[in-house]
Amino acid sequence: MDARQAVAMTAHEFLAWETAQPGRHEFVNGEVFAMAGGDDRHMTVAGNVYIALRQRLQGSGCSAYLGEVRTWISAANCYFYPDVFVTCSERDRADRLHKQDPLLVVEVLSPSTAAFDRGAKFAAYRLAESLREMVFIDPERRVTDVYRKGDDGLWVLHPFAPTEAVHLASVDLALPPATLWAEVGA
Template sequence: MATQAHRLYTPEEYLAMERQAEFRSEYVHGEIFAMSGGSRAHSYIAGNAYRLLGNQLEGRSCAPFGSDMRVLVNPGGLYTYPDVSIACDPQFSDSAVDTLTNPIVIVEVLSPSTEAYDRGLKFAYYRRQASISHYVLIAQDQPHVELYTRQEDDKWLLTEINSLEGDVNLDAIGCKLPINKLYDRVEFSARPEFA
């Protein structure tokens, strides 16, 4: 029995389709994956992170971008839409100015359907992107934030916060995310796993 070959797309084909698509998709080495919608908690957390960072970056050369900004990681390998990205003196892949190439901070709000990908393959790509200094993963079902910070030897240092107290310190851009403000309006239905 013969199997049908899996269709792979070039980055140019992906961008041509994506720029006319009604719904967003991510691109991973030739494969295209549709993105699903988020929950209310996901929306609150991503919005809070964007607002908090945007307020702190006002008047500076670093700018926040929401989930509508496509990010090119490891040229040609991954096109993705982080929940929040920050770039200093933002650079884009072409004149369409819709694909950021130099993020310094990436923030992802974890969802059951994407958590393994955000922690695994996507983080592997982010680690290879020289411009990225901080990768922030935020749980939406309990107060839990993981901050990965690139060290001088290209190793990554993990800092975890498991309560509504404290700050996520983004030293590369001189900003802080207060945990209690990050989770503003989010209601937790179950007892936190890390309590």
């Protein structure tokens, strides 16, 4: 059996194991990956999006989370730590450790993880029935790609240039460049 077929641990074993670890890890169908820290631009952009979402969602029954809360994508057998995500699920309100019904997921790209985030991770997220928008923000190029799931189940790309306001239809929020890139150095 090659390494791709071997299952290193189950999702249940992963949860028990991770609670004793000093850092965060993502679980992808039996494989465990340590998460690297991001640079200050990465964290600033994620924080800017989170703050705008928290303000927009106040009193709505939906919640935004920033980086430290896991999402469980059961159909893909994956646990991820998105940079920012939103859930409006009653089931998610009841679970303090991980959420299962993301409505919107935001990943701030870094050179070392961009290919995985746009590829295998996005493929796994698309299996979440609740997901309506997936956002990839590139702080180096200052561009944002928003993928929206249509009523027909197809995902459509909506690219935004550095000078355009990014529209998040799932939560009816526009992020003007001054908000998205606030305090992000060159």
